[in-house]
Amino acid sequence: MYSTHALHRALQQTPDLPMTVSGSRTRTVRESFERISRLAGAFRELGVRPGDRVAILALNSDRYHEIFFATWWCGAVVNPINIRWSPAEITGALRDAQPSLLLADDSRLSLVTELTAGALIGVYCGDGSPPDDMLGYEDLVANTKPVPDLRTGEDAPASLLYTGGTTGSAKGVLMTHRNLMTSAVSHETAQAGGVSLLTAPMFHIAALSCWLTQNYHGGTVVFLPSFEPGSVLAAIEKYRVTSVTLVPTMIGMLLDHPDLGSFDTSSLWALGYGAAPMPATLLERARRALPGAGFVQGYGTTETAIVTALTRKDHEVGGTRLRSAGRVAAHCEVRIATGDGSEAPRGEVGELLVRGDGCMREYWRQPEQTAAVLRDGWLHTGDAAYMDDDGFVYIVDRLADMIITGGENVYSSEVENALATHPAVAACAVIGLPDQRWGERVHAVVVLAPGARATEAELRTHAAASIARYKVPRAIDFVAAMPLSAAGKVLKSLLRDQLVTG
Template structure:
């Protein structure tokens, strides 16, 4: 760590300069997360699921001059150099031969003596973390050292996030704030990091067995893939004690299946976003045993204040739907070089999440939908998450997404996009009847579309903007 920081110094990296990493999870990623702040520089973990054009945009936008790449992404270097003229140095952090035009990670570390920690201050910029772009162009979220520590300390202090001395498995991508939250808390509390390059059900099952993993952070799509894997029932998962999940909603059906496959595990849900470093609320294992509370996102974490407000930022009565807003030491510094969007998001001292939700009398936050994803059909508000939960309870549904599509009669109609479970044969009307039996008729999908897979972001979120684009009316000829 201190040797890598020295190498960065030797390459001309100055205080505040951005250093990127484009790599799968590894021990070198772990070292990068420590070494860049040690050198006084700024982290820029790159989304490994982006296209080369999107990666180049983030490097240009943040003016990243030094980039670490592993074997998986070394082939992109020529194109990235061509699209990012100010990228001056590429460090190869893989195990294969060092590609031409790049520097060897291990040679750099071996060739430098350790340097002292630059000791950046709490309010200094720690990293620029790009949003997944699920609703539009990706933005660089500026998080300070104080932001990251506040979220990690508050989450750890809750007593329901991670415990002291555990063995944490990293299978969620380390570029994402969800995994970074767990990484930070485990570093603060002490313990062991077990790192896999990426998630596969087989890889996770083997790692839990051989490394006696005690805790893991997963996104709901990973949980679904794990519990659907036939090998999960035969694996020795007795060491696993806690599953933390978040980043996107989880259906009750998937959660029920996960509880059966992992009967010795406690589940903790973390709700938040990149702009909140990332944790805002936590749903404890005890709350998961309550039929009503388990459908919520939990209560404010110790470091977080949460309110529900109307469009004029007036707090709404308990039980009414409004926008979820958050304040605390974990709220971002702002969006990189986007002052207008920063001012819009951080109005009146609160981070406006863009999520619609309500709060009950006990302070539990119920997320109903992204405000942009809310469907208005025939003058009625329909929250896609509610419809998706109803659909997911059908045994023939593997995964689903609900969107609003243009409709001449209703303005928007509720449209379901469904991936069927292996071997399942289900007709649209059967799914519609299944949903109608659980929720109001006007919320029932008026149309159903079957697909082989849903478009996903690098963080495992369904890209509803891509689904909506398929149904957008073509632009009139000019």
Template sequence: MLTHDNVLTSALGCLATGQFLTPGGTLLHVAPMFHLADLATWIAMLVTGGTHVMLPAFTPGGVLAAIVSHKVTDVLLVPTMVQLVVGDPDASRHDVSSLKHLVYGGSTMPPAVLARARAFFPDAGFVQAYGMTELAPVATLLLPADHDVPELAGSAGRAAPHSAVRVVAADGVEVPRGAVGEVVVSGDHVMAGYWGRPDETAHAVRDGWMHTGDAGFMDDRGYLHVVDRIKDVIVTGAENVFSSEVDGVLAAHPAVAGCAVIGLPDGQWGERVHAVVVLAQGAGVTADELRGFCRDRLAGYKVPRTVEFADALPVSAAGKVLKRQLRDERR
């Protein structure tokens, strides 16, 4: 349950940075509006008196054509969408110089995809928004200038003006900087609760702090680094493997169009690191070659023990890869 105060607090807090959306600009809506990320940008642009352009469904070509024909200044895309747009065979034929802000979030953006997108949209400032529906939805922002600092570009940014963010241990005590714990968030943007579920609400919101279920750490400059969903952490041979880290390495291989790393039951290791890979059109690579690519860039226990090739990955309507579905189908 989100109040008007919740959603306006988040929108005004993001706009207060002066770098979130273009005041009076033209915002392209291509992500589903039942998902709060797109609805939140609609509210923020509405506050600035801007123009809204709606597409009935996402297609890479449709996004590019709309940017050109409507002189779009701002767009929100999830990383899966960004990858498909910049990978469109006809992408280079479109003049996308009108775009001033590309807001992304919803899942981790592989560094290779981010670099390619920034090169394709050279006039756009990239803004990563981290949060969740229960936070209406923004907790932290990685602003355009932060993307130019290599050690910050992979982070989720700093707490937005309306938000307080901590990283805590299981007992709720804040952990030292650099230590991994659960990300918790407080502020007037925290939800009123889960409808008809008081026990779940009490478990999620404790002493005013929303427990996100995300594992992360805070660096010395106050930048949050989200390493994985706690439920997606793979425990193999008593070592923790953050699946998002392996995702990012695999995504950097030129033959990989998409990938998802999950943990599967293993009699010897408890869980094994398993990669589901979608190859780029016309590309060819073997499982051993991909494992070798990872071995050159990761500790040995993080390298996928098994690699599976698939035609596509299951995604939600919001564009997130459904890792739980992948795990359930293979257990």
């Protein structure tokens, strides 16, 4: 498997099909192929060699698409960086990756100017004029001859993505072409010849996988630089989008948009979701608001990409399986392990382990960290989960987020699910705070739905109707919005730090 395979196949079969849409630009497969082969030639002339890293610090666009393919075209490794990180986090990741090139748009240009003042070559990939100390992206494409594709693949390194960065130093996850392509072919959200909308950031494994999947099946990718509910709805209507993947917080914002009903979303064939638990009430709202869409859920990590899937058929059947992350994907194997490493009985919570060709090769330059998670052929995810008798996997919590109060284990997801069933709750997060008597106490942070009202006592009483009293939050804070990562996940570590400090 090599990651540029889809590009050659598309040129052979659908050369005049629109491949990318970004702002006012639409480019066919033929045009994209030509530009990518020229950009790869420019990378080689700038000294990029097989195995080198090519860093990207930019918003989603058709150029992001071209950079990925051009990097693989010349045998190098894509190294997308989280634009929402602080300058210290960005420079730390770049210092660790040691890329040969850094391509950047206007989103963090002042920082990039500082970074490229040294030996690092900077290429401006925005829509304006390039700064004096950076090369121009379009100049490179226009003035460089195309070069042949090296067709690097299989176990050669393909991507270096950095995890988290919110708790301690971020780790670089090195994935091979086999890792990425194995996961991509297991996605169900793409439709051959369809139109996929990409609004999740490309420096996240979920967006990268969705993009790869769409290219693998063949079709058009519409890029939005970032998520904005109105822009997403307008793009679905304008481009007759057939698939989009969002996190639950984004879906909630979409459903809350005051003009939702005025947009034509009938083209939507698949709505994928993941990266965080989907409250049952939110899923039901989404199914009512978008009756023509089939729903698909995917669970995975940066180290594994997709692991389990809750299919369109599963959503149609409904029932208790809607609370699960689905069954294990065809390309990998999953095991629920107890503390001593043995397999847990069905229904018993343990750590979710994964093995298969979709698992990462290693943590970049961190052999001890790699050895800690890759043991006996299994990747240890750090996620607490259980499996039912039908093989459906239920993600309970991050092991690190499990709350131990008075000797009892409390999984934040079950408390969040109990709170989320209250009609006034738009979003909630449950964390453990230090407690002198109990070790930890259960604490909730809640965002109320627009125009809704609820008291702390009311929500605690509501939760107590479905969970044990020791699991009910001892206190609840009301906030206007949750702190979210670039992937749309609630930053519980930040909430915890703020509350402890406060």
